Amino acid sequence: CCMADELLRICREYRHETCGHCVFGHEGSYQMATILEDVCHKRGKSGDLELLQDLAPMMEEQSLCEVGRVLAKTVRQTCALFGDEIAAHYARKVCPAGACDAYKTFHILVSKCTGCGDCLDACEDGAIMGKANFVHVIDQRKCTQCGRCLDACGEGAVVKAGAKKPKTPPRPIPVRRKK
Template sequence: MSMLDKINNLKDTQCIVDTICKLVSENECAGCGKCVFGYEGVTQLQLMLGDIAEKKGKSTDLAQMQELCQMMKSQSLCETGEEIGAAVLAAIDSYREDFEDHIGRRGCRAGVCRKFMTYHILAEKCIGCGECIDACEEDAVLGKAKFVHVIDQKECIQCGACMEACEEDAVVRAGTIKPKCPKRPIPCKRK
């Protein structure tokens, strides 16, 4: 299946930024070095797409990628470099809003890019056991025994240790739609 076919057959559970980043990284141009626009083009695309997936994208990234890909399409010495340029251009054209959401730090619609995910503790399920507090190495979980715990999003590194530690399924991972949770620890209703 060609890169364009993979982009055109993207499922709702797949993120275009993550998918195109993997397709570019897995390509033979990354290790070739025979032409500047193939090797350097892929290297630059990897850096920009990686930054976008890690919440470090800049507003100028899309224009730079489009310019680079146009050059790759016309200046690469092999069909692979040309295909990569065409595929990234097609991805930007078809999924511009998703790229802009990533760059504007609004989120990853598919919930794939880890940096865009947040963890939350549901008040109706939390029993105040403290397992999530013990599991968090960043001290991002606030609370005490018999109180609904709260995750400080500024301290959380999205490792998921709190979710793994919770036997009550009170910790959930959320993308663009966040659950309603208390802003500070409150007494547990559930025993």
């Protein structure tokens, strides 16, 4: 599993459990959840990990309730152990565990595409390039990861990929007919 995503889940749960009597517990937990939300949804920035690492000890020391202190300690320890994995989200734009949906991409497999155009018709964003009898290609810059192409393809040629991406051509190529 992805440690950034797991830490986000923990922060969301604990955020609603803090007593709300201190700024560090209540606001700190909100800030931690917001930072991790950005990291897990492709909006993370360099410095997010350092911000968490700066906030956690202060929150651990200043929180009035045990919940705020436990959350801060959890975040501090997770950042120390899995900081590289968390940083990969915003530094390399990849979820190393392949768990965060925002980092998954759709691809059309050359070996399965028949060039029928069903995926092309389903894509409302104009992210798929190709024409009849050509292997279609998804432009990752235009793709919004809606999944309509995946649902439309009856051949199973459209796949969702995480950290490991399949090899696909840069532009549409003619379909090879099986003899």
